[in-house]
Amino acid sequence: KKRILTLFRVIDWLLHLPPELVPQFQRELSIIEEKKMPYITSIERLGLEKGIEQGMEQGLQQGMQQGMQQGMQQGEATVLNRQLQRKFGEGFTDVHRQRVQEADTEILLDWSEQVLYAQSIDEVFYSSKSPRTEH
Structure with missing residues (x-):
């Protein structure tokens, strides 16, 4: 088997397959592989199809959930x-914008409430739930 693979590599290196023949080559190769593949019972095939379907469904749900979040x-x-731009004007800097972009939803909601009562921009970002960082 190892020698055959080496031979295929040499042939592939010597003879470049034109792009228009690649699909035909792939079809022919699939036919050969199918003939050598062991028989799969109908129960195994159904199980495989169901597993693939469940995997796709789960992936779709996870993707949708991540997208919504x-x-x-x-x-x-x-x-x-x-809110910060309107309330603090020039006091709202790029450093603050970066913190907003990196924060999770819970922190953003907390900061949105803090904006209502804060006298300074620092009071917004140093609320009880927000991570303490130097700026």
Whole structure:
């Protein structure tokens, strides 16, 4: 088997397959592989199909959930950025914008509430739930 693979590599290196023949080559190769593949019972095939279907469904659900969470975070960040800009003007710097972009939804909601009562921009970012960092 090792020698055959080496021979294929040499042939592939010597004879470059034109792009228009690649699909035909792949079809022919699939036919050969199918003939050498062991028989799969109908029960095994059904199990395999069901497993693939479940995997795709689970992946889709996870993707949708991540997308929704990311969308919520971005929406909260946009609202908070506008609130901070309106209330603190030039005191709202790029450093603050970066912190807003990196924060999770829970922190953003906390900061959005703090904006209502804060006398300074530092009071917003140093609320009880927010991570303490130097700036």
